[in-house]
Amino acid sequence: MSHSIEVEDEPSSENQPFIKPKNEFFRATQSPMDFLHNNRLGSLLMFALKWGMTVFGYIMISIAMVLFTLLIIFYFFAITPLVSYNNYIYATLVLVGIFLAFNLMFNYIQCIRTPPGAPTQEWLDEVEGKIDELRRAGSSIPGKQFSKYCNRCEQAKPARAHHCHICDKCVLRMDHHCPWVNNCIGYNNHRYFILFLFYLWTSAIHVCIVLSLVSLDKVWYNEEIWYQWGTWLAFVNILSGSMAVTMTGFFGWHVYLLLTNQTTIEFQFNKFKVVTAKRSGKSSLNEYDVGMRSNVEQLFGTIDRWIFMFLPSITPPPLSGCEYPTLSNYSRIEV
Ligand SMILES: [Zn+2]
Ligand SMILES: [Zn+2]
Numbered sequence: 001m002s003h004s005i006e007v008e009d010e011p012s013s014e015n016q017p018f019i020k021p022k023n024e025f026f027r028a029t030q031s032p033m034d035f036l037h038n039n040r041l042g043s044l045l046m047f048a049l050k051w052g053m054t055v056f057g058y059i060m061i062s063i064a065m066v067l068f069t070l071l072i073i074f075y076f077f078a079i080t081p082l083v084s085y086n087n088y089i090y091a092t093l094v095l096v097g098i099f100l101a102f103n104l105m106f107n108y109i110q111c112i113r114t115p116p117g118a119p120t121q122e123w124l125d126e127v128e129g130k131i132d133e134l135r136r137a138g139s140s141i142p143g144k145q146f147s148k149y150c151n152r153c154e155q156a157k158p159a160r161a162h163h164c165h166i167c168d169k170c171v172l173r174m175d176h177h178c179p180w181v182n183n184c185i186g187y188n189n190h191r192y193f194i195l196f197l198f199y200l201w202t203s204a205i206h207v208c209i210v211l212s213l214v215s216l217d218k219v220w221y222n223e224e225i226w227y228q229w230g231t232w233l234a235f236v237n238i239l240s241g242s243m244a245v246t247m248t249g250f251f252g253w254h255v256y257l258l259l260t261n262q263t264t265i266e267f268q269f270n271k272f273k274v275v276t277a278k279r280s281g282k283s284s285l286n287e288y289d290v291g292m293r294s295n296v297e298q299l300f301g302t303i304d305r306w307i308f309m310f311l312p313s314i315t316p317p318p319l320s321g322c323e324y325p326t327l328s329n330y331s332r333i334e335v
Contacts, residue, residue, distance in 0.1 A: 003131065010156035053166045057182025061112065068108070073103045074236055075207060078229060082214045083199035085188060093210060099205045106312045107196035108181070116186025117172035119158050126155045158322040160187075160288075162265060175263040187321035188301055191299045194254050201247035207240040261288040261295040287326040294325065 075097050083089045127134065134148040134156050150157045150170050157161040157163070164184045174189035185193045215233055257263065262270060270286050277284035289295065293303065300309050301318050 050166050050168060053177070054182065057159060057179045060179045067318055069105065071203075071207065071236070071240070072097075073102075074232070077286065078232065079210060079214060100199060103310070103312060104196070104199040104203055106122060106124065107192045107199060110192040110314070111178075111181045111185075111189050111196050112183055114183075114192060116167075116174070116184040116190075116191040116211070117188040117321045119155065119161060119170055119172065120320055120322055123158060123320065124155060144271070160263070160266070160324065161322075164279065173263060173324075174265060175257075176265070187299075187319070189317060191317060194251075194258060194299070197247060197251040197254055198310070201244065201251045204240045204244035204247055208237060208244050211237045211240065259292050259295060260286065261290065261298070262286060285327065287328065289326055290325050290327060298324065 009320045013231075017112050049266055076094070080090060080093045080097065083093060131149070148157055148159075149155075150163050150166070152163050153170050155170070158172060160173045161170050163169070164171050165173060166177045167184050171184045171186040173190065175185040175190055175193070178193070181193070183189065211233060215237070233328040257267060266286075266288075270284070295307075298319060299302055299317050301315060303309060
């Protein structure tokens with residue numbers, strides 16, 4: 001794999017000359033976030049945001065853990081016993097339940113505990129000689145190009161990396177900061193995030209279908225069970241039903257981003273680039289979209305059998321996260 005870094009190769013950059021912002025309020029190479037960090041009131045606000053979001057993140061993780069645990073207990077101790085009259089159906093539901101519950105919790109915990117990825121020392125050493133060039137090339141003017149130098153970390157920033165102001169560090173291929181996992185979603189844990197959404201979606205659909213069938217079959221015609229479990233069954237059915245609907249949209253959106261090799265941040269930026277290019281009669285391509293299979297393999301590793309993608313694995317993704325194949329350098333970097 002090549003490690004050569006050419007500043008001119010930055011695909012999201014159109015190598016435009018640096019344009020001084022009209023608003024003199026911000027210094028030329030200073031983004032609004034840098035400005036906040038560099039004055040007393042602003043840094044106090046950023047400090048409050050950072051710690052406020054961290055505490056909020058722990059609360060969200062606790063809520064999610066309690067919810068998942070209750071759902072798992074309810075599934076194994078209330079739903080499946082209702083079909084214990086048939087050994088085959090009972091065993092199938094228990095096995096499917098164990099598979100879904102294990103994968104759901106595995107990917108959720110991995111998403112929380114896996115660092116999203118930071119610029120590697122090897123990459124930082126490689127670009128050391130180009131720091132001044134990178135600093136000059138930096139611009140945080142919306143729609144122009146992302147800065148190649150982080151003023152906050154005072155170090156070079158790889159392509160696709162962004163500084164998270166809650167984690168207070170540069171994150172490789174940053175997607176977003178997720179309060180539900182109290183962590184950034186970046187290159188190293190994006191795969192766990194997508195699989196977590198997948199298992200949340202399939203678990204919700206599974207619980208919803210089983211609960212509906214069991215309710216119709218047993219509870220509806222049995223007044224005793226209805227009085228005992230009716231309210232809870234209806235509550236869990238509504239909860240899993242609404243989760244299934246929400247997750248269809250959210251998981252579908254992340255599959256689209258995965259297949260087109262975009263992050264949530266890049267999607268906004270790419271949209272802007274397409275609109276701007278159209279205005280001047282040109283077209284704009286996402287340079288990182290190098291084909292569906294390669295796009296998926298950049299996060300999941302080599303896919304020989306697609307079913308393996310869904311199984312639990314702690315193997316890190318194949319790239320360093322500091323450089324990626326693009327339409328122009330595809331032959332130079334192999335996944
Ligand atoms: Zn940074
Ligand atoms: Zn973050």
